[in-house]
Amino acid sequence: MILRGMAIATLVIVSALLLSGLFGVILPALGIFPVLDKTEPTFDHLRHALAIPGVYQAIGLALGTGLLATAVSCAATLFFLAYMSNSKRLSQLLNIGAPFLAVPHAAAAFGLAFMISPSGWISRIFANLLGLDRPPDLIILNDPFGFSLVLGLVIKEIPFLLLMAVAALPQTNPQQAFKLYSSLGYDHATGWLKTIGPQLYRRTRLPVFAVLCFSVSVVDVAIILGPNTPPTLSVLITRFMSSPDIAERLTGSALALVQLAVVIVSLAIWILLEKLAARLLGKWIDGGARQGGQAFAWIAALFILLSTALLTLGVISLIVWSLAGFWSYPDLLPNRLESNSWLRFGPSMLDALWPTLEIATISSLVAYLLSLLLLSGAKRILPVIYLALLLPQIVFLPGIANLMLDLGMDASIGAVIAAHLLFVLPYMVLALHGPYRGLDPRYESVAAGLGVHPFLVFVQVRLPMLIGPSLAALAIGFAVSVAQYLPTLLIGGGRVATVSTEAVALASGGDRRVLGLYGFAQTLAAVLPFGLAILLPSLIWRNRRGMRNA
Amino acid sequence: MLENLVVSGFKLSLNGQPLLELDFEVEPAQVLTVMGPSGSGKSSLLAWMTGNLSPEFTAEGQIMLQGKNLTNVPNHLRNIGILFQDPLLFPHMSVGQNIAFGLGGRGNRESVIQNALEEVELSGFRNRDPEALSGGQRARVALMRALVARPDALLLDEPFSKLDKQLRESVRTLVFQRVKERGIPMVLVTHDENDAIAAGGPIITLG
Numbered sequence: 001m002i003l004r005g006m007a008i009a010t011l012v013i014v015s016a017l018l019l020s021g022l023f024g025v026i027l028p029a030l031g032i033f034p035v036l037d038k039t040e041p042t043f044d045h046l047r048h049a050l051a052i053p054g055v056y057q058a059i060g061l062a063l064g065t066g067l068l069a070t071a072v073s074c075a076a077t078l079f080f081l082a083y084m085s086n087s088k089r090l091s092q093l094l095n096i097g098a099p100f101l102a103v104p105h106a107a108a109a110f111g112l113a114f115m116i117s118p119s120g121w122i123s124r125i126f127a128n129l130l131g132l133d134r135p136p137d138l139i140i141l142n143d144p145f146g147f148s149l150v151l152g153l154v155i156k157e158i159p160f161l162l163l164m165a166v167a168a169l170p171q172t173n174p175q176q177a178f179k180l181y182s183s184l185g186y187d188h189a190t191g192w193l194k195t196i197g198p199q200l201y202r203r204t205r206l207p208v209f210a211v212l213c214f215s216v217s218v219v220d221v222a223i224i225l226g227p228n229t230p231p232t233l234s235v236l237i238t239r240f241m242s243s244p245d246i247a248e249r250l251t252g253s254a255l256a257l258v259q260l261a262v263v264i265v266s267l268a269i270w271i272l273l274e275k276l277a278a279r280l281l282g283k284w285i286d287g288g289a290r291q292g293g294q295a296f297a298w299i300a301a302l303f304i305l306l307s308t309a310l311l312t313l314g315v316i317s318l319i320v321w322s323l324a325g326f327w328s329y330p331d332l333l334p335n336r337l338e339s340n341s342w343l344r345f346g347p348s349m350l351d352a353l354w355p356t357l358e359i360a361t362i363s364s365l366v367a368y369l370l371s372l373l374l375l376s377g378a379k380r381i382l383p384v385i386y387l388a389l390l391l392p393q394i395v396f397l398p399g400i401a402n403l404m405l406d407l408g409m410d411a412s413i414g415a416v417i418a419a420h421l422l423f424v425l426p427y428m429v430l431a432l433h434g435p436y437r438g439l440d441p442r443y444e445s446v447a448a449g450l451g452v453h454p455f456l457v458f459v460q461v462r463l464p465m466l467i468g469p470s471l472a473a474l475a476i477g478f479a480v481s482v483a484q485y486l487p488t489l490l491i492g493g494g495r496v497a498t499v500s501t502e503a504v505a506l507a508s509g510g511d512r513r514v515l516g517l518y519g520f521a522q523t524l525a526a527v528l529p530f531g532l533a534i535l536l537p538s539l540i541w542r543n544r545r546g547m548r549n550a
Numbered sequence: 551m552l553e554n555l556v557v558s559g560f561k562l563s564l565n566g567q568p569l570l571e572l573d574f575e576v577e578p579a580q581v582l583t584v585m586g587p588s589g590s591g592k593s594s595l596l597a598w599m600t601g602n603l604s605p606e607f608t609a610e611g612q613i614m615l616q617g618k619n620l621t622n623v624p625n626h627l628r629n630i631g632i633l634f635q636d637p638l639l640f641p642h643m644s645v646g647q648n649i650a651f652g653l654g655g656r657g658n659r660e661s662v663i664q665n666a667l668e669e670v671e672l673s674g675f676r677n678r679d680p681e682a683l684s685g686g687q688r689a690r691v692a693l694m695r696a697l698v699a700r701p702d703a704l705l706l707d708e709p710f711s712k713l714d715k716q717l718r719e720s721v722r723t724l725v726f727q728r729v730k731e732r733g734i735p736m737v738l739v740t741h742d743e744n745d746a747i748a749a750g751g752p753i754i755t756l757g
């Protein structure tokens with residue numbers, strides 16, 4: 001009963017924070033902002049916001065890039081799984097994919113920039129093949145249509161969607177369906193797409209919606225890869241909200257309200273696209289074709305191979321650039337590796353790294369305890385926690401920042417940790433949910449029959465049996481926190497500097513050696529805990545065979 | 551008798567549909583066998599008796615043991631042990647730790663563990679990984695884990711059904727013998743008639 005009460009209290013606090021964030025942005029957008037002595041409702045700020053030059057383009061860019069990135073990631077994931085249909089290697093994807101998932105968005109975006117820019121690695125390869133000695137005169141990065149932004153989103157969203165889909169796959173009984181459609185003469189991919197595909201999509205709709213809401217409102221990747229004149233709507237809001245002039249927040253809040261509408265519109269468009277896809281699929285199924293899916297599956301497999309290579313080589317290019325001496329175009333490697341950048345920028349990077357690690361450690365540990373509380377105490381109302389994944393950061397974080405200003409609260413590291421918790425917690429609950437519910441309940445019946453108190457059963461049976469999934473969840477929470485940009489920027493009020501905020505702030509300077517160093521440090525901070533989470537259980541349980549594959 | 555296990559007015563329903571009605575009394579060292587097809591509610595009877603009925607079921611009735619009404623007592627205070635068809639040894643503990651887990655703070659723990667292992671001919675197995683044991687050995691450890699906790703009654707939920715035929719007989723004999731020696735009532739749920747015959751007690755057939 002106490003547990004249940006505490007779990008419900010946690011959910012109430014989370015929803016209250018989200019709601020107050022929403023009100024904290026709606027009220028200033030409508031002209032009510034006590035800290036500036038404004039209490040008269042007015043539409044002036046909304047009108048003013050919609051008169052900013054380029055604002056409609058910014059809205060269009062947000063919608064277009066977000067929908068395109070989600071559609072491409074979704075299609076690539078589904079068709080790739082069709083390609084892998086019934087493969088035994090599918091379960092290994094979980095282990096291979098996890099580290100890719102951990103690479104922070106900003107670091108992945110820097111890596112991609114180092115690959116595809118006119119003087120990047122890809123261009124250097126072509127220059128060597130074609131005998132060019134000057135970078136091509138093309139605007140690839142920050143292109144006005146946002147294609148590089150879409151690519152930056154896609155390479156990070158594919159691992160996320162793949163992991164979510166693979167986790168949900170067993171519920172669709174793929175083996176049985178495989179036997180059935182094979183016996184009816186369907187080729188693997190076609191049979192998979194017509195039987196498993198739709199069921200699997202239905203079960204991964206929440207992660208897909210989360211990806212869509214994230215993509216139409218992302219800030220850090222859009223600053224690094226997205227267009228500048230105008231930028232996407234979310235970047236515009238960030239500029240107004242982090243301006244030293246507090247009056248600018250009125251416009252920023254009005255724009256955030258517009259962003260909320262943009263997210264809702266994007267969801268509506270997505271649902272229409274779903275209906276269209278269902279129609280096309282229905283026609284295809286009615287037609288009874290036994291072939292035709294394989295080609296798409298091949299293309300998707302190739303696409304995923306390329307996007308994984310881009311992500312991996314991008315991270316490698318971060319390391320190379322951070323150590324690069326003189327590196328002229330079109331050389332594939334610098335003429336020598338040196339530690340100059342590390343020595344010069346290392347100390348200031350470390351100043352940002354310690355708070356990063358501190359915030360990530362505290363928020364992931366607290367989130368772990370809260371996840372356990374929620375999973376054991378709040379079974380039915382648990383989905384409330386996933387709201388934080390659907391409601392875009394750029395909408396309600398400015399609201400919380402506004403409220404903090406109104407209430408005269410100081411921007412402290414504690415407030416930043418609380419803001420991180422809002423995002424770390426749902427991802428950890430998402431990661432722990434399956435293993436927590438999957439534990440055979442008879443173990444606890446046996447333990448109770450031995451007269452052991454439920455709390456001791458929890459500590460001595462359930463927790464140790466869940467060490468593997470717990471460490472994985474902690475690593476995910478840690479990586480989510482390390483990657484956070486907006487909560488640190490807006491709630492920290494510019495006074496809390498982490499590797500993320502520093503790196504994105506340095507992005508406009510364009511010094512590749514510094515960016516490489518920060519991107520590499522950020523990646524390491526997020527990926528190393530995953531290594532531990534994979535290694536530790538096999539060390540702890542080296543004498544317990546029954547726990548190895550748990 | 552005071553030590554009897556008494557279930558009276560037991561009514562089980564699944565999502566509002568009545569499934570089963572039962573009354574019975576089991577004496578110390580006696581085995582009551584409940585037989586019936588799957589879905590007849592026999593495992594849910596045991597779950598209710600231990601206080602772990604799944605929420606989709608509802609049940610009424612009373613359970614008395616040692617003269618006490620246990621109906622509203624939390625599951626870990628009922629002192630009713632249970633053995634399932636899987637031995638369910640805790641995979642993260644050694645064989646000895648599994649037995650120690652049910653022991654609480656009673657007496658000389660180390661000698662109780664050693665004696666328990668000796669009783670089922672597993673003396674050298676204290677620090678072994680349960681996963682390294684054979685099926686029959688695991689079943690024996692599970693039995694001793696249940697018995698060192700000194701339960702007032704023991705429930706058996708098809709405990710032999712996953713063992714092969716030869717092993718089944720020897721484990722069955724061992725279980726009945728050890729439990730009868732301790733003079734506690736037992737309820738056995740099974741769909742193997744040989745189990746019922748070997749139990750040698752009253753039989754209730756459901757469905």
